[in-house]
Amino acid sequence: MLAAERRDHLLGLLAREGKVVAKDVAADLGISEDSVRRDLRDLAAEGLCQRVYGGALPVSPAVVGYAARQSVAPDGKRRVDSAAAALVRPGGTLILDGGTTALAVAQALPQDLACTVITHSPTVASALLDHPLAELFLLGGRIFKHSAVACGAAAVEAAQNISADLCLLGVTGVHPEAGLTTADAEEAAMKRALSARAADTYILASSEKIGTASRFRVLPWEKVSGLVTDADPHDAVVEQLKALGLEVLPAD
Template sequence: MNMNELLLQERQSAISRKLQTHGRVLAAELAAEFGVSEDTVRRDLREMAAAGLCERVYGGALPISPAGGSLNHRAGIARDRKQSLAAAAVSQIVPGSTVFFDAGSTNLAIATALPIDMTLTAVTNAPAIAAALIEKAAVQVILIGGLIDWQVGGAIGAKAMRDMESLSPDLCILGACGIDLAAGVTVFGFEDAEFKRFAASRSRHVLVAATSDKFGTTAPHGVVAASQCQCLVVERDTDGAMLAQYRDLGCKTIVADPAA
């Protein structure tokens, strides 16, 4: 291994450590720290992104979102934390309204946590969420159809878009793989992002409930800007200074009670 290759590995290892510790890294700051050009740093970040080690964003990079795997797999991860988020999110649902539940493990927890007597028209593209809702006699369930994506756990694509086109929910409970002030809400799948974006555009309000490890991370496909999330339901350990920036954008923040 020559010296240039060694220096390259050392830089990229240092960048990986910074991403894990601090989240977003900026090319200009890294260039000054390493004593190299910004072009060199940008090349490092491109190589790291191609290897799946980070996600390139304007001016730097973000860590890859931890949210991956099938819906059933994700539903079994951090179950208690998602139940706490669900209890807080339910408080934001108005009885008698029409709510779209996007496919997602936290959204499945929200559907499960709905009071048995809450009157609601619930729309979802996720069969697992529909199954949880149909157990609640006061909830009228509308299931969006189409090809079910195994990883998303819901219907996406042309048929799902056509079904969604006839609906105007009061609230969209949007699934997210990553959330960042600059990148906004992001997900791993291109068609999933298209459907989510359309569902959000059809809805009067957007709510996102997410575990703290999703903040400051990103996935390849953008859904909506952070400013388009009227309400964020977060865990108590989510960075307070960062949440203040979301509030400056007009996002209401609800902190979940871990005891819930």
């Protein structure tokens, strides 16, 4: 089989099965695992898959820059933000992550909702400046421009001095095996620090992130209260997530 044919075969497996297991592909095609791993390295270098131990997973489309992400699945994000905003109770304290989905949640908070919002995102904070009843706290630190959020030691330390009822957290990948992932190590650490300070953490993920993975793990499933997504409730990956005991809240 030619290299181009192997490439198409691997991409087809990712699309159909949601993963590639290198040893299985090598056995099926009668080639070495080294050849499969080399093909996967080439695909990963082109941004077409996310390599993991033993093979590869579909890569998240949400790893592009902040401005570009605003045009990714805008309808799905609107459905997710409405469902997520409904989780915020009157008088409650919310930790709201950064990113385009979190920004949409901030914009979806009802104007008559009295609450406290803690965020490390300047864009989320700016979106809430005109909210008449939301008390606003902005955590500082080095600004990670890719996602327009504060990260690093100063931001993590600031997060350790807060507490909240609810944390709404964005990720770039949601996969039953790879877990909850994002593309930057410091951003992943910041998300863990925020989640640790809330009684409940819900993950915000529009459908294009379901079944995909990025480089760095954010949280294990047992640390998460639920997932808010507009993905089809009968999607195979969503069914696997439910089988893990995860509460999946549909965003209609």
